[in-house]
Amino acid sequence: MKPDSITIAQIIHETTEKERAEDFAVCWIKDEVDAIEIDHVQYKNVSNSIYFINPKHQWKVLKKDNISSCGYILYLAPEVLNQPSLSHLHINQVRIFNGGEIPLFKLSPGIEKRTQAILEMIDELLGSHLNHKDDAILSLLNTFFVYCDGQCNIKSIASNNSSKTNVVYNFKSLVNKHVSKHHEVAHYADLLHISPKYLNECVKEVLNVESKSIIIEQLLMRSRHALKFSSKTIKEISFELGFTSPDYFSYFFKSHTGTTPSALRNN
Template identity: 30%
Template sequence: MYKITDQLKNIGFSINRLDYIISRNNNRRELNTLEYFCIYIILEDIHLTVESVLYPLKRGNIAFVGPQKNIVFGENKKADVYVIAFSSSFYERSNKDSLFINSQLFYNYDSHIFIAPLINIEQMRVIFMERMENFRNKDESLYISAAHNAIERLMLDAFLHIPTEEIKKDIKFDYMYYVNRFKVLLQRDYKKAKKVAYYAQELNISSRKLTEMTEYVLGKTAKHIIIEKLITECKKALNFSNSTISEISYELGFSNEGNFTNFIKKHTGKNPSEMK
């Protein structure tokens, strides 16, 4: 299985040349996007297979692929393809951000991939390959802010190529309001509330309706999203804090270490101590 870079793991964002990613993948050209949103800057012709469907991509395009997609990269000669990967927690700072990453760019109904022309290739080279590296060497907080702004610019440019009629008729834009609020509430209350019914009540809708919305927008049940959040926070605590498993279980709102261990074991197949 492909091992993500330390930068992507630590801050939720990375940009690398495709040849570097393939090298890290033991020269295998197959990988999975996992929980990450991916944008490919195509500066040379390449074939991309997503979920067994072949997409010939021409130089001068950008391609958007959502989480949990199986991808195979075709051969490329110049190594002039760049891969941007980021997590929802890295990018989402507002409802507008949630609207962007839960849109047709990454959850296209008719295709596993959304392709749009790259407005200015040379300008993108400066922004992503030169300016970003300067920020990275100078200050991490500036780098993160620059990365967020650069991703937003690419998405805004791509939005120009989604037909207005499709955006207007897209029921997801109604659903996204509730899903975004659910995710905000979950971020706030995941330590104390682990039931779908709690969040549905906060949103003044039924549990069934909330799950319908999350399945439509994110492809996951509301319960699954809650479980994923708890597991993610567990991994963060295990890897980036000095807390004991008992302390982590308390911090995450479990009544005791045993319940916490059983929960993690049930949903990951591992004990908490094995997740580092």
């Protein structure tokens, strides 16, 4: 990657405006923000959220007074999103930066803390001279986007009252709650009192993916976090995520990521 293809800066000024005209921007906003303004329209109530902003938009973040820092702005050159480790992700495939609406993800407290930790590590690495730092940064970006994959389309679904979008919203909420114990689409269809066929039809129409892929995304997201940020053994992680054996967990993980759990942990 080029030296300036990824940059990150804390939101510390009263007004933080767009600086890199050709790059995508990821704005992670904490509690201490008054508003974010995009194309001269102000959005309030934006605490604990992430905005993904296409280069075509003008934007600025308005911070509350007397607060030292209230989040990060991450700039990504187009070439970064084409990196092999990022280009396959669902959040990239659906062109999350290029939609008509500005994608906004509200974060739960647990995900918010992990997001902050990831961005802080990216900030630290960008200022270092460590060997292989590009690989480490891309690995952290991959983890960050996997978390965002788990939130993908929640806002548009929640604001749409059609029956199919409500089914998908409820399905994703149930997966988030129960995926560590239940990996089968049929289980969630039973909870929703619909057939697996109809559940898959709804997910396919709303998100353009199979319903099974939503379960897989959640399992991969949790697997990556546990492997990278916990001291639990691979055996412990596999059983906590509901796999019948560590061998099957390793097979599942490699078949969907191209690498083994131990290789990711040691990377």
